[in-house]
Amino acid sequence: MVRLLSVLLVIPLLASCTTIIEGAAKPGVSLEKPGPAGTVPAGLEKFYGQQLAWQECSSFATTGSSKDAYGSKRDVECTRLQVPLDYAKPDADTITIGVLRWKATGQKIGSLLINPGGPGASGMAAAASMVGEYRKSELGGRFDLIGFDPRGIGASEPAVRxxxxxxxxxxxxxxxxxxxxxxxxxxxxxxxxxxxxxxxxTKFGASMLANMGTRDVVKDMDVLRSALGDAKLSYVGYSYGTRIGTEYAETFPQNVRALILDGAVDPAQDxxxxxxxxxxxxxxxxxxxxxxxxxxxxxxxxxxxxxxxxxxxxxxxxxxxxxxxxxxxxxxxxxxxxxxxxxxxxxxxxxxxxxxxxxxxxxxxxxxxxxxxxxxxxxxxxxxxxxxxxxxxxxxARxxxxxxxxxxxxxxxxxxxxxxxxxxxxxxxxxxxxWPVPVTGRTGVPKADGIPPLLVISTTGDPATPYEAGVNLAKQLNSRLLTFEGEQHTVFLQGVQCVDAAGVKYLIDQTLPADGTRCAS
Incomplete structure (x- = not known):
């Protein structure tokens, strides 16, 4: 049950149209345009091949937690990705997605996108907090670590408030x-x-609320994949982030390289x-x-x-x-x-x-x-x-x-x-x-057609996303289940050597752990 107070309404900001502008970099800004890469949907070329302006991250941190996580970090950089407010109207209003990067130190395979769940949690803050553990693993030499705030969240603009x-x-x-x-x-x-x-x-009002769902987040993620120069996606999703990963794989199966889904949400449950x-x-x-x-x-x-x-x-x-x-x-x-x-x-x-x-x-x-x-x-x-x-x-569903x-x-x-x-x-x-807008989410068992085998990690003592949900999701996606015996919510890249080794190997050379693999702390 959502229990909230009745309060005065706020007049919405006026909607405006924005365009992607490319040109010379301002001081302290590094311009990059490695995309477009991989499959580009018709009509979205300007988004998939957009130039990214990387800069220090202090102006992106708007809350105490984000300031602590990355506001003053000098080993990360941030940018804003422009995407359509409504993918059915790509030439109309645009919004921006906040993106944070820690650059790989060795022979790079590509980018590794992460989402910490929620929905509503900041991927930028999560990625910044993971840098210490990440740089110690083999992943630190092979993938840029990318955290993004999904549309309407954190540093992404406009934010739902x-x-x-x-x-x-x-x-x-x-x-x-x-x-x-x-x-x-x-x-x-x-x-x-x-x-x-x-x-x-919220700026754009009901139009923003109508396009806040996972349906639209996965499209943003595909734009980000291409703009970063990756033909296919490598991704780690925690908790609700497993729903993002599952729907991405259903929507863009041809663009999947390696996905780890840790702390699974069972899409077949109502x-x-x-x-x-x-x-x-x-x-x-x-x-x-x-x-x-x-x-x-x-x-x-x-x-x-x-x-x-x-x-x-x-x-x-x-x-x-x-x-x-x-x-x-x-x-x-x-x-x-x-x-x-x-x-x-x-x-x-x-x-x-x-x-x-x-x-x-x-x-x-x-x-x-x-x-x-x-x-x-x-x-x-x-x-x-x-x-x-x-x-x-x-x-x-309502x-x-x-x-x-x-x-x-x-x-x-x-x-x-x-x-x-x-x-x-x-x-x-x-x-x-x-709610003033209709439901846009998918329901039921996901369609695994065309999706390569993924890695699903489930923890026996996970309170928020119980173990059985991971077992079910692995079966639904014809993917590999890795079991962790522990008392926590999610586990990958949190210092459990057995889990981390299996996940790192999969992300780097796409080799899945043996069927039935179990790890303990």
Whole structure:
């Protein structure tokens, strides 16, 4: 459920037409035009063969997290790729995609594009944070590392933006847990207002929202492939990035060189099935955390971890905990817990946060929630939450059957009892039900015709994209599954030698690991 405040609308910026201009470089700017390369769709030649102006990255970093990730890095460079707002109208308005590059140090094969998921996460920030591990691997000598912010996200312009920082802070305190008819009506009105504000507050308005989906992101990625001078694509997609990779392979099978899909989203699942499967995944990870916590000692959770957790968090519904001039809400405590369950490396922070909450304090849990929502210390948020909603609302089928919604809510509570807020299952329509543009996403089992075998990596203890989703995706794409036995969300290029060696070998010489390969930390 999207729970958002009703706020004043923002007048949209005036739409304007832009063109690709090539010429002499300004000081500090390096002009390159290695494309077009490979297949170029008719009518898109000027985009596929455009000149790229590379420069230092400080002007691209607009949030605290992006400034930390790449704003002052001297070993990376950035550019803007121009693409059509609407691929059905390539001669009309254009938008730009933010792109970051770390250049290969040896005999280069080509570029390696990465996407960290979300949807809504910054590929530029993710690539910059990977440079240290990347340069130590053999990949550092063979591929330029390329991170891009998908359309409407991060440094890409225009960005989808719905709520201001203060409005987002207020929304975190607005729980929307009331499932009475009056409570449902209020929540739906807030969600309707949010959808309206997203359209009004984003340049190009509904036209931008209509072209925010994965359908359009993969077309942007193909333009980027060509403009970088690569005849075929090499790509690593994490989490939602596996959906991008899958749809790219379906749309441009002839342009696929090597794709790693790590932490798979199962495209054959509908929204309800995916929600319940994810609930089971987080419950399993919570159980593992609780076991670890009790073994460590000084654990706020008792033998019945679900009951202990609810006993700690449910009082926040009526009385949030003051943290300086802010408050820790029930929603924040849940968000913080979900954030920490993404990786066992964050378990000690969750343990500390729950101990603090037991003592009436909320500093660590609020900080974990801020990390998840990408809020900096000055109260500024990135676009990740608004972009997540914008992509989801055009990618996935709208759910308007309230009986079905109640059934999914029941299954969710049964699958993840630690997240049960104590209220009856509700059926409020989310913001997508009021979205001003139609769904454009593909549904069902992907078509593997013409796609070379890919590498799918799935982690047994992944809470967000459960292991079975990776097993299913590998079968659907007639591709190779690599299993990692661990407790985290995604794993490639994160220091697990067995996984990294298999992935690097595949990307460099396109040799897949043996069928049935399993790795452990």
């Amino acid at each position: 719905c709520l201001t920082g203060p409005e987002r802070d207020a929304d975190r305190l607005d729980l929307d847990l009331d499932t009475s008819p009056a409570g449902i009506a209020q929540t739906e009105q807030e969600n309707k207002a949010y959808a309206e504000k997203c359209s009004a507050g 929204q309800g099935q995916s929600t319940v499967a994810q609930a089971r995944g987080f419950q399993r990870s919570f159980d593992e955390f609780a076991k670890w916590c009790r073994e460590k000692g000084d654990c706020a959770l008792g033998d019945d971890a679900n009951a202990s957790f609810r006993q700690l968090t449910l009082p926040l519904i009526e009385k949030p905990v003051a943290v300086g001039n802010r408050k820790l809400s029930y929603n924040d405590a849940i968000t913080a817990t979900i954030q920490a369950l993404y990786s066992e490396q964050l378990w000690p922070l969750l343990q500390q946060g729950l101990e603090e909450l037991k003592a009436g304090k909320g500093t660590m849990l609020l900080r974990l929630a801020d990390i998840y929502l990408d809020r900096d210390e000055q109260g500024n948020y990135s676009t990740i939450t608004d972009a997540f909603n914008a992509v989801h609302c055009v990618d996935d 759910v308007t059957d309230k009986n079905a919604m109640v059934e999914v809510a029941k299954q969710y509570k049964a699958a993840a009892p630690f997240l049960d807020d104590g209220n009856p299952p509700g059926a409020a329509l989310d913001a997508c039900a009021f």
